[in-house]
Amino acid sequence: MIDHIIVVIDAQLYPWIKNKFTRYLTEVQERFPVEFSLVTVNGLQSRNPIAPAELREILQDEYSVNGTVGVLFVGQIPYALWDQGVGNNSGQLSVFYEDLDGAFEDTNGDGLYDYHIFGSHEGPEIWVCWMRPPMFGQVFFMNRFLEKTHRYYTGELVTTKKAFVACHEDYDNNFYGPIGVVPVLQDIYGVMNVDTDGEGIDITIADEIWKQLRMNSYEVFDTWQHANSKYQAWDDGGFSSFKVLGLSHGALMTFLYGCHSADFWSAPGTTPFNINIAVSYVFGRSLGQAASGTSWSYGTEYKYMIYEAMRDHQMYLGNAWLTMESFVETASFVEQRYPERDPHTECAGNTLIGNPFLFVNYEATRDLDKNYFFV
Numbered sequence: 111m112i113d114h115i116i117v118v119i120d121a122q123l124y125p126w127i128k129n130k131f132t133r134y135l136t137e138v139q140e141r142f143p144v145e146f147s148l149v150t151v152n153g154l155q156s157r158n159p160i161a162p163a164e165l166r167e168i169l170q171d172e173y174s175v176n177g178t179v180g181v182l183f184v185g186q187i188p189y190a191l192w193d194q195g196v197g198n199n200s201g202q203l204s205v206f207y208e209d210l211d212g213a214f215e216d217t218n219g220d221g222l223y224d225y226h227i228f229g230s231h232e233g234p235e236i237w238v239c240w241m242r243p244p245m246f247g248q249v250f251f252m253n254r255f256l257e258k259t260h261r262y263y264t265g266e267l268v269t270t271k272k273a274f275v276a277c278h279e280d281y282d283n284n285f286y287g288p289i290g291v292v293p294v295l296q297d298i299y300g301v302m303n304v305d306t307d308g309e310g311i312d313i314t315i316a317d318e319i320w321k322q323l324r325m326n327s328y329e330v331f332d333t334w335q336h337a338n339s340k341y342q343a344w345d346d347g348g349f350s351s352f353k354v355l356g357l358s359h360g361a362l363m364t365f366l367y368g369c370h371s372a373d374f375w376s377a378p379g380t381t382p383f384n385i386n387i388a389v390s391y392v393f394g395r396s397l398g399q400a401a402s403g404t405s406w407s408y409g410t411e412y413k414y415m416i417y418e419a420m421r422d423h424q425m426y427l428g429n430a431w432l433t434m435e436s437f438v439e440t441a442s443f444v445e446q447r448y449p450e451r452d453p454h455t456e457c458a459g460n461t462l463i464g465n466p467f468l469f470v471n472y473e474a475t476r477d478l479d480k481n482y483f484f485v
């Protein structure tokens with residue numbers, strides 16, 4: 111089975127990254143069971159950006175013709191906004207592009223969707239990943255990122271097969287509790303190869319976590335704490351998204367729990383900046399290639415499902431992400447998790463950023479472009 115992937119690329123960015131991006135697609139196709147369709151659209155820096163509703167129709171057409179499994183958005187691709195209706199709970203809505211047989215309504219006409227109608231297939235049909243560098247300096251960030259992917263796929267940049275789990279105040283027993291991540295990560299990497307910080311009465315200290323990340327080259331960094339789009343708060347101190355841009359080593363994949371950690375919505379009238387925490391882990395100096403977080407005040411609670419999918423079915427990150435999204439973005443999940451809430455007005459706001467073509471415990475391969483001879 112070859113997965114059909116749509117790559118939607120920002121016409122304002124594409125010419126500046128074309129060589130390295132083409133190399134990226136080639137290297138992915140050589141290593142993953144995927145094929146790509148490229149679609150170029152006007153991004154947010156254009157005078158005439160494509161409307162999210164129009165882009166969604168393109169995805170729906172591709173899905174019905176090609177059985178598409180995922181979409182990779184490259185550059186400043188327009189996004190739909192969602193208003194959760196409680197407090198300041200709005201932001202970009204990945205599910206708008208993931209649930210292709212459902213419908214979204216803006217019942218009060220304020221430009222933000224607020225009502226989700228589930229289609230005959232209840233959850234998302236496809237996964238969405240945003241390869242979205244900070245808008246300011248995006249050509250530099252994108253080219254550096256594409257050097258990381260190249261060096262990783264060709265075995266120049268090697269991760270240690272280890273994970274690191276850090277939880278602010280033991281965050282609801284998220285090491286070993288019902289939605290805990292440590293047991294499944296131990297299955298993947300071995301009991302001795304999952305480092306933890308913040309367990310029980312232990313607290314998380316920003317300087318210590320920073321050192322831990324700089325001294326290692328983890329595959330997975332799993333983190334639970336309060337956040338906003340520009341700040342990740344530990345029990346003692348925290349990381350600004352600017353600081354994270356300068357992190358060395360770190361982790362290949364970072365999965366964040368905290369509020370707004372992957373929020374790249376710039377409110378009307380503000381300068382688009384887009385350097386949220388998740389973006390910083392992916393487009394900074396570190397070896398990071400993928401990160402996830404939320405678009406508004408919410409937490410990504412079911413991260414262990416991503417690891418289970420990668421453990422049990424050798425799924426690459428994009429497909430593993432869909433496993434979790436298919437669980438939480440359904441009416442039946444909301445009815446069970448939040449019985450007092452209306453499933454039609456409840457979306458989780460999970461957002462995946464970076465490179466969706468990553469395996470756990472992956473042994474990078476030589477450059478397949480060249481002819482190597484082995485004696």
Ligand SMILES: [Ca+2]
Binds near residue numbers: 216
């Ligand atoms: Ca609305």
Ligand SMILES: [Ca+2]
Binds near residue numbers: 209210212229233
């Ligand atoms: Ca659906």
Ligand SMILES: [Ca+2]
Binds near residue numbers: 315
């Ligand atoms: Ca500690």
